[in-house]
Amino acid sequence: MTPQPNPERRSERARRAVLDAVFEVARAKGYGKTTIEAIAATAGVGKPTVYRWWPSKGAIALDAVNDRIGDSMDFPDTGDIVADLTAQLTAVAAMLTGDIGALYRGIIAEAQSDPDLAAALRATFLEPRIRRCVGRLDTAVAAGQLRADLPTRTMVDILYAPVYYRILLGAGPEETLRSPLLVETVLEGLRPS
Amino acid sequence: MTPQPNPERRSERARRAVLDAVFEVARAKGYGKTTIEAIAATAGVGKPTVYRWWPSKGAIALDAVNDRIGDSMDFPDTGDIVADLTAQLTAVAAMLTGDIGALYRGIIAEAQSDPDLAAALRATFLEPRIRRCVGRLDTAVAAGQLRADLPTRTMVDILYAPVYYRILLGAGPEETLRSPLLVETVLEGLRPS
Amino acid sequence: MTPQPNPERRSERARRAVLDAVFEVARAKGYGKTTIEAIAATAGVGKPTVYRWWPSKGAIALDAVNDRIGDSMDFPDTGDIVADLTAQLTAVAAMLTGDIGALYRGIIAEAQSDPDLAAALRATFLEPRIRRCVGRLDTAVAAGQLRADLPTRTMVDILYAPVYYRILLGAGPEETLRSPLLVETVLEGLRPS
Amino acid sequence: MTPQPNPERRSERARRAVLDAVFEVARAKGYGKTTIEAIAATAGVGKPTVYRWWPSKGAIALDAVNDRIGDSMDFPDTGDIVADLTAQLTAVAAMLTGDIGALYRGIIAEAQSDPDLAAALRATFLEPRIRRCVGRLDTAVAAGQLRADLPTRTMVDILYAPVYYRILLGAGPEETLRSPLLVETVLEGLRPS
DNA sequence: AAGTAACCGAGACGGTACGTCTCGTCTTGCG
DNA sequence: CGCAAGACGAGACGTACCGTCTCGGTTACTT
Structure with missing residues (x-):
């Protein structure tokens, strides 16, 4: 639905790192003060990589929650x-x-x-x-x-x-x-x- | 609790203008994109005046809602x-x-x-x-x-x-x-x- | 000619700091690798302040050269x-x-x-x-x-x-x-x- | 001097396409806004191919000028x-x-x-x-x-x-x-x- | 003729800097 | 002294390119 780049070439490492990072940053500073910048930095990932796959902070968090709850x-x-x-x-x-x-x-x-x-x-x-x-x-x-x-x-x-x-x-x-x-x-x- | 200036000298005009402005701006752009900057501008009020009396956008909105519902x-x-x-x-x-x-x-x-x-x-x-x-x-x-x-x-x-x-x-x-x-x-x- | 904010309220401190910073950064890293970001940081000035008064890195440098040569x-x-x-x-x-x-x-x-x-x-x-x-x-x-x-x-x-x-x-x-x-x-x- | 891959296997087609592309892009957007990304895209060539043979945009342009002037x-x-x-x-x-x-x-x-x-x-x-x-x-x-x-x-x-x-x-x-x-x-x- | 090496296109990646936006503070007259 | 106006330091935003790094695929030499 959302026009993304080729998902087959997506880096699983980067995906995992981002989903983990959003938890880590939110734990440290609270969700409200969690920034995409900080998520990217904590994940050791470039900002464009984040924006390539998620449209907003909330979308990352939703993915992370879904991933963790399973x-x-x-x-x-x-x-x-x-x-x-x-x-x-x-x-x-x-x-x-x-x-x-x-x-x-x-x-x-x-x-x-x-x-x-x-x-x-x-x-x-x-x-x-x-x-x-x-x-x-x-x-x-x-x-x-x-x-x-x-x-x-x-x-x-x-x-x-x-x-x-x-x-x-x-x-x-x-x-x-x-x-x-x-x-x-x-x-x-x-x-x- | 919050150290405010002398409330007796507070401008009722400014208070009313801000409480009305938050509704107007939120109606026009949605609450999420409502900024204190825009509220102040719409109210014809200086930003420090807003910050002097309210600690956050939410506090203004809460005041406005309480005021309107009565x-x-x-x-x-x-x-x-x-x-x-x-x-x-x-x-x-x-x-x-x-x-x-x-x-x-x-x-x-x-x-x-x-x-x-x-x-x-x-x-x-x-x-x-x-x-x-x-x-x-x-x-x-x-x-x-x-x-x-x-x-x-x-x-x-x-x-x-x-x-x-x-x-x-x-x-x-x-x-x-x-x-x-x-x-x-x-x-x-x-x-x- | 260029529509700037009110120049009367301009901070002379910030102006000086920026003009000095462009020399310092250029000396340290070369003009080509001098960024507005680094100039602002070195000057202890916010980026918008730089962009408010100068349209480009070259414009800053030109001001700085003119200022220094006198x-x-x-x-x-x-x-x-x-x-x-x-x-x-x-x-x-x-x-x-x-x-x-x-x-x-x-x-x-x-x-x-x-x-x-x-x-x-x-x-x-x-x-x-x-x-x-x-x-x-x-x-x-x-x-x-x-x-x-x-x-x-x-x-x-x-x-x-x-x-x-x-x-x-x-x-x-x-x-x-x-x-x-x-x-x-x-x-x-x-x-x- | 610069350690390049085997020049004998170099694709003449890609070379020509890049040298032509730098002119085309520069004409369209000005040299300053010409990017290696755009050159590669216009030439229908992968970015690594460009970086394999030229160290910088200027080097491409110099090659192109030399080639054209002869x-x-x-x-x-x-x-x-x-x-x-x-x-x-x-x-x-x-x-x-x-x-x-x-x-x-x-x-x-x-x-x-x-x-x-x-x-x-x-x-x-x-x-x-x-x-x-x-x-x-x-x-x-x-x-x-x-x-x-x-x-x-x-x-x-x-x-x-x-x-x-x-x-x-x-x-x-x-x-x-x-x-x-x-x-x-x-x-x-x-x-x- | 098959095997293989290396260049090719494509494009995702970790980054840096961009120029903009909004924040909350500070400064400057005016009333 | 509160007010309007608005410049300021700070820093996140989302984007554009950078130069590097896999990927298959396609030549074009080797055996």
Whole structure:
């Protein structure tokens, strides 16, 4: 979609170095004060190399987050939807308060005024995870564990929303991790009647 | 806390001009590309005047938003908690998708890497409104309209979270305004058992 | 002519620092490898300050040369045109082989593909000096020391040309300073018949 | 001297394409804005091929000028030294104001801060031509047409200098082509007494 | 005729400097 | 003494070229 140079000749070494560097710089100075200049310097890479492959700092960070998370946040399926959701949301909340979360919150912030980044965030990060969650919830609905008269997509929103809300609006980690309580409460509204 | 010059001699004209200018510039170029330089120029005000009274762009925007909203988003109390919450959340969602919302989302974004701004956002904007909401919910709990075994503070989080979540993670306006459905669903979980 | 900011508010400190820095950097690394970046850094001045007042490296160098030479190369008038010209041309040749000359040759080089700089070089440096030389030659013509059937302007060209020729085409200093012999020879052709 | 690859295997096609390209690019954008990148692209040649055979842009241009001029500027010998010099200098002045001249002036400019290029310019271009001129002048001296008490090498300097001087210091073409007058005047000083 | 060496095109790379933009501070009159 | 105006030091921005370095591919010699 974006007109890039020949990706076959791309240097894997440089790609790795940049993705690692964005974490390192963000840890040292905070995401807001992270500059592409510093990322390039830390990675031992020329600035044009960075700009050749990524359109913005946020795009680098998104790549780095995706790369680091990989499939490690896959959705569990033990048959118990409450336990699965609690486990998953706790993992997400933990992620959001760690190193990766610092980057991730920066990405969301930057996406507020960068539509391309917002689209990439949805397409490469949110949608796949939402879809997997939707799949798990569909199973639960089929098993009669959740009400059937509400789109599972909407359920996902209701479940994840509090976690993001608390992180982005500044709740401390301890509060965030009360999420088990949240899950149970929200699930009250999702029980089959 | 911040060492400012004598506020009694402050020019009200300059204050008004700056608060109006931040809206005008943000509307014209987007919050992300709004610079203090442009705000000062549009306001017909010297840059030092801006820096004398506000520590950052976000602080100006927060002042402007607070100034413009005033008490207009006060919480209704018709006795019907469902109607009141629906009305209030719809109003919030509408605000977040308009001119003010653009600024507001910018403030939240900037607060991700500016702790001072995050604190100011909580202290001058969120907390007062949350407290008013908590008050209304306490009344509803007392009236037996809501379950009593959950802190009303947590209820507020669960109710508002989906609105913010959808706005900040890029749902379109149409989706956002499905919030009445959300409210009802969430309230299912808050009903007294 | 060039639209600059208000020159009254210009910082004399910054101006001096830049003019000195161009000499220092050129001495250290050669004019060709002198960058505006290095000039600004050496001067302890921001790059925009440099670009605010000068359009190019050559323009800075030209200012610096003019500033340093000042009136020190004024034309002598002892009544003896041969002695005066010899003195003057020797001084020019000496200048061209020293620190100032290194810069000056760089300016001439840069002017080859920068018409604005070429114009500035003629207007602020060459023309005033040529005019003073013409004045001296006119006196000599009036005194019958030089032929009257040749424009004194052309005489100036013929007299100065060999000095520049040797410097720019790479003659060493020793050769250049044979200029007394050159002057005498050229003057043979300028004697009244 | 410079360690090059086996010249026997050199691609004549690439050589020609580069020498032609430097003219084309310089005509289109001016010598100063001519880049090796553009030369290679215009020539349809890889950058390493250029760098393999030439150390700098100036070296390419010098090769191109030498290649294009060839022997076409050979010195005439009609027996009349005044006519021969006038013809020759007029031809040089004409060359210097044309396409080749634009390149040539660029080479001289670049040579001011590139000693290798300066040396190559003298060795491959200037010296052979000066030597041929010296030969012609020696003949004239022997024929009693020129004074014998001045090294003919110096005479060459005095004769060519005004042409270069006017071109390099920015005199317009019309002035430059007054060179016949110059020649006569200068020759006054070279006549046998 | 096959093998092989080296030049070729293409173009990504680590860099440097460019000229611009915006920051937040400092300086200078004006009211 | 706060104000407008705006120059300043600082430094990141995104771009253009630099000169180097792989890559395959294509000659053109060697065996």
